[in-house]
Amino acid sequence: xxxxxxxxxxxxxxxxxxxxxxxxxxxxxxxxxxxxxxxxxxxxxxxxxxxxxxxxxxxxxxxxxxxxxxxxxxxxxxxxxxxxxxxxxxxxxxxxxxxxxxxxxxxxxxxxx
Amino acid sequence: xxxxxxxxxxxxxxxxxxxxxxxxxxxxxxxxxxxxxxxxxxxxxxxxxxxxxxxxxxxxxxxxxxxxxxxxxxxxxxxxxxxxxxxxxxxxxxxxxxxxxxxxxxxxxxxx
Numbered sequence: 234x235x236x237x238x239x240x241x242x243x244x245x246x247x248x249x250x251x252x253x254x255x256x257x258x259x260x261x262x263x264x265x266x267x268x269x270x271x272x273x274x275x276x277x278x279x280x281x282x283x284x285x286x287x288x289x290x291x292x293x294x295x296x297x298x299x300x301x302x303x304x305x306x307x308x309x310x311x312x313x314x315x316x317x318x319x320x321x322x323x324x325x326x327x328x329x330x331x332x333x334x335x336x337x338x339x340x341x342x343x344x345x346x
Numbered sequence: 347x348x349x350x351x352x353x354x355x356x357x358x359x360x361x362x363x364x365x366x367x368x369x370x371x372x373x374x375x376x377x378x379x380x381x382x383x384x385x386x387x388x389x390x391x392x393x394x395x396x397x398x399x400x401x402x403x404x405x406x407x408x409x410x411x412x413x414x415x416x417x418x419x420x421x422x423x424x425x426x427x428x429x430x431x432x433x434x435x436x437x438x439x440x441x442x443x444x445x446x447x448x449x450x451x452x453x454x455x456x457x458x
Contacts, residue, residue, distance in 0.1 A: 237388070266445070266446075273450070274450055274451075275350070275434050275436070275448030275449050275450050275451055276389070276434075276446075276448050277448070278445040278446065278447075281445060289445060324388055324389065326389075332376075332438070334391060334394070335391075335446060336391065337381075337388035337389040337390070338388050339386075339387055339388045340387075340388050
């Protein structure tokens with residue numbers, strides 16, 4: 234069974250630029266999560282989707298971050314405009330249903346200069 | 347509130363046992379997890395324990411849960427150099443959807 238795929242693996246941008254990350258969850262997984270992991274910290278949930286609907290985006294900085302999962306499969310996370318403090322690893326995870334075990338992708342490491 | 351704490355660093359010799367500790371605040375957490383993160387990689391689920399259990403063993407891994415003290419530990423027997431990584435404990439809070447709340451991670455260094 235293929236795992237969670239993410240791209241790109243690394244991205245370097247300058248502040249105020251825009252960036253987008255892509256995630257393809259495990260086939261058949263209804264729930265998809267985006268986490269932000271700042272260096273030296275544990276991952277923090279940004280947004281959770283159940284199929285193509287948002288169920289928790291309470292910690293998403295909505296003035297600059299947006300995410301979508303239009304067909305209930307792949308998801309994109311966008312930052313516009315980026316700030317220095319957005320430098321982090323962005324992890325995507327999926328689970329069969331809400332409450333099931335979450336499986337993580339390799340992450341995208343973002344550096345904002 | 348939701349808060350998970352771990353010690354930052356642990357160093358052991360190959361062949362010894364490692365014990366990584368974690369404290370959490372949500373006494374109604376349903377599941378508690380241990381994840382492993384190697385450099386440049388995502389998080390790999392190691393094991394989990396349901397809140398009505400006090401111990402779970404899985405090969406070299408033993409998880410102990412003390413609900414009264416809200417303390418979780420992960421014991422790795424016969425630690426190998428390949429076990430060197432960052433270990434995160436995580437809880438699923440009792441309120442809302444089943445997001446994971448992670449600790450800060452414990453960096454385990456295993457020396458030959």
